[in-house]
Structures are given as structure tokens and as C-alpha cells.
Amino acid sequence: MPKAVNRPSGLRAEQAALTRARILEAAREVFELRGYGGARIEDIAVGAGVAVPTVYKTFTNKKTLLAGVVERAMTGADYAGDVDEQDWWQEQLREPDPARQLRLIARNARKIYGRAAAVLEVLRASAPLDPDIATTWDDVFAQRLRRSHRTADTLLAKAGGRARFDAQETAVTLLSLTRPELYTEQIGLGRSPARYERWLGDVLVASLLTGG
CATH class of the missing domain: 1.10.357 (Tetracycline Repressor; domain 2)
Structure with a gap:
């Protein structure tokens, strides 16, 4: 029973970590290419393969x-x-x-x-x-x-x-x-x-x- 409860939590944490890493890598590429002012969250989201709200939920701004x-x-x-x-x-x-x-x-x-x-x-x-x-x-x-x-x-x-x-x-x-x-x-x-x-x-x- 404890395993059934803990497994989803561990899976969610792993998925969240992978999503965070994808966002960071996509953001690095966009920042380096366009600078801070030219970087758009929409482009970062596309590069990371996530929705725009996911980027904001993970990093706020x-x-x-x-x-x-x-x-x-x-x-x-x-x-x-x-x-x-x-x-x-x-x-x-x-x-x-x-x-x-x-x-x-x-x-x-x-x-x-x-x-x-x-x-x-x-x-x-x-x-x-x-x-x-x-x-x-x-x-x-x-x-x-x-x-x-x-x-x-x-x-x-x-x-x-x-x-x-x-x-x-x-x-x-x-x-x-x-x-x-x-x-x-x-x-x-x-x-x-x-x-x-x-x-x-x-x-x-x-x-x-x-x-x-």
C-alpha cells in the first residue's frame, strides 16, 4: 500500500525535474540567441515542448x-x-x-x-x-x-x-x-x-x- 501511494509522487517529481531541465535548456538557447529583451516566453515554451503556463508555473517570470x-x-x-x-x-x-x-x-x-x-x-x-x-x-x-x-x-x-x-x-x-x-x-x-x-x-x- 505505501508503494502505491509513493510511486505517483516520485513519478511526478521525476517528470517535473525533466520538464524543468527542458525549459532551462530551451531558455538558454533563446537567451543566447536573442538576449534578455528579445527572449519571449512563448518561444521558450515551444523549444521546451511545453505550454506557456507551464513555464510561468515553474519559474514565475x-x-x-x-x-x-x-x-x-x-x-x-x-x-x-x-x-x-x-x-x-x-x-x-x-x-x-x-x-x-x-x-x-x-x-x-x-x-x-x-x-x-x-x-x-x-x-x-x-x-x-x-x-x-x-x-x-x-x-x-x-x-x-x-x-x-x-x-x-x-x-x-x-x-x-x-x-x-x-x-x-x-x-x-x-x-x-x-x-x-x-x-x-x-x-x-x-x-x-x-x-x-x-x-x-x-x-x-x-x-x-x-x-x-
């Missing part, structure tokens, strides 16, 4: 939908929490070798921005036009800053005398060199994502450690 798209793109997961909860981010934090840690940071930046750079640009460009979108953009920056400080602390703990800077300068350097705008610029100048990763790893190691 276009602003919260954009925020959901950004979160999904940053983490690479449908239900994700924060970037620093992901296994691939924790891997760089736990890496015992400081140079290897910096190269894992470069790998992670390439992975994140390969998914998220375009929609982050939509978010950045729209932020001056709407206070709620501006808050989302500020939250993205605040989370990046927090992760940079956390990474800097672990890097200095293992780098010892090889560290070029103190924790504050290390965090600021990490934040500056892993900006999404820099990824977009490098790709626009002809670097492949793989070359971006190698370049960023080399720059981080040379900037933050002595002795290579």
Missing part, C-alpha cells in the same frame, strides 16, 4: 528563469546549489600540489565558461536595466569572490614559501584571471577552449607561485 539558466550553466547540474558543492570544484580544493591545483582551476574555468559564458554575458548586459537582474549579477560576482578567497587560503597553506602573494592578493589575482569576460575575449581572439585552459594554467602558475 523571465527574470527568475534567467537566474535559473545561469545557475544551471555555472554548475552543469539541473539541481545544483553552488559551484563549490560540485565534485570537480572540490577536487581542485583538495589537490595537494599547488601548481596542479592552479591547473585544475584553469580546467574548471574552461568547463564553467564553456557552458555559461554566453548566458553570463546576457546577464551582465541586462543588469543595468533591471534591479532584480542586477542583484543576480552581483550574487554571481559575490560567489566568485568567496570561492577565490577559499581557494587562496588552501593554495597558500600548501604552497608555503612558493607563494608570491598573501591571501588577499592571491584571491584578487584568481578573481581577475578567471573572469568570464576574459574567457569570452580569448575565444573571440581565436583560442580554442583547450588552448585557453593551457594558457590560463600557465599564467596562474607563473603569477602566483615561484619556481614554476
Whole structure:
């Protein structure tokens, strides 16, 4: 009897999660193609294969939908929490070798921005036009800053005398060199994502450690 009661609930939750993922993927494509102002919920609904009211029921409005798209793109997961909860981010934090840690940071930046750079640009460009979108953009920056400080602390703990800077300068350097705008610029100048990763790893190691 309990199974008969619980099964529909589990099925509904699974169907809701799949619907949410389809809406987010369709929304990402529409936002990237048309920008925030040009994106229409009707087009997103068509892309997701759902009715327009389903989009509103799931995300309330276009602003919260954009925020959901950004979160999904940053983490690479449908239900994700924060970037620093992901296994691939924790891997760089736990890496015992400081140079290897910096190269894992470069790998992670390439992975994140390969998914998220375009929609982050939509978010950045729209932020001056709407206070709620501006808050989302500020939250993205605040989370990046927090992760940079956390990474800097672990890097200095293992780098010892090889560290070029103190924790504050290390965090600021990490934040500056892993900006999404820099990824977009490098790709626009002809670097492949793989070359971006190698370049960023080399720059981080040379900037933050002595002795290579």
C-alpha cells in the first residue's frame, strides 16, 4: 500500500525535474540567441515542448528563469546549489600540489565558461536595466569572490614559501584571471577552449607561485 501511494509522487517529481531541465535548456538557447529583451516566453515554451503556463508555473517570470539558466550553466547540474558543492570544484580544493591545483582551476574555468559564458554575458548586459537582474549579477560576482578567497587560503597553506602573494592578493589575482569576460575575449581572439585552459594554467602558475 505505501508503494502505491509513493510511486505517483516520485513519478511526478521525476517528470517535473525533466520538464524543468527542458525549459532551462530551451531558455538558454533563446537567451543566447536573442538576449534578455528579445527572449519571449512563448518561444521558450515551444523549444521546451511545453505550454506557456507551464513555464510561468515553474519559474514565475523571465527574470527568475534567467537566474535559473545561469545557475544551471555555472554548475552543469539541473539541481545544483553552488559551484563549490560540485565534485570537480572540490577536487581542485583538495589537490595537494599547488601548481596542479592552479591547473585544475584553469580546467574548471574552461568547463564553467564553456557552458555559461554566453548566458553570463546576457546577464551582465541586462543588469543595468533591471534591479532584480542586477542583484543576480552581483550574487554571481559575490560567489566568485568567496570561492577565490577559499581557494587562496588552501593554495597558500600548501604552497608555503612558493607563494608570491598573501591571501588577499592571491584571491584578487584568481578573481581577475578567471573572469568570464576574459574567457569570452580569448575565444573571440581565436583560442580554442583547450588552448585557453593551457594558457590560463600557465599564467596562474607563473603569477602566483615561484619556481614554476
